Amino acid sequence: xxxxxxxxxxxxxxxxxxxxxxxxxxxxxxxxxxxxxxxxxxxxxxxxxxxxxxxxxxxxxxxxxxxxxxxxxxxxxxxxxxxxxxxxxx
Numbered sequence: 001x002x003x004x005x006x007x008x009x010x011x012x013x014x015x016x017x018x019x020x021x022x023x024x025x026x027x028x029x030x031x032x033x034x035x036x037x038x039x040x041x042x043x044x045x046x047x048x049x050x051x052x053x054x055x056x057x058x059x060x061x062x063x064x065x066x067x068x069x070x071x072x073x074x075x076x077x078x079x080x081x082x083x084x085x086x087x088x089x090x
Contacts, residue, residue, distance in 0.1 A: 054060060
C-alpha cells in the first residue's frame, strides 16, 4: 500500500523550492554559479564591425512598418433585401 506524503511535508518542500527560485532570480549574474569552473575564452583574431556603414537595405530615418493586420475596418452595414422581414402576402 503506497503511503501519501503529508500536507505539511509537501508545503515545506514547496516553500523551499519557491525560496530557491526567488533567490536565484534575484542574482544579477549567474556566472559565479558555474559548477565546473570553466571560463569562456574569446576566439583569437581581430575584431571588426560587420556593417560599419549600417545594415544594407534599412532606412534608419523611416518609421517602422506596421503589421499587416493593423488596419482593421468595421464592415459597413448592408441594407436588407426588399421584402425581407415582411410577413407572407395573403
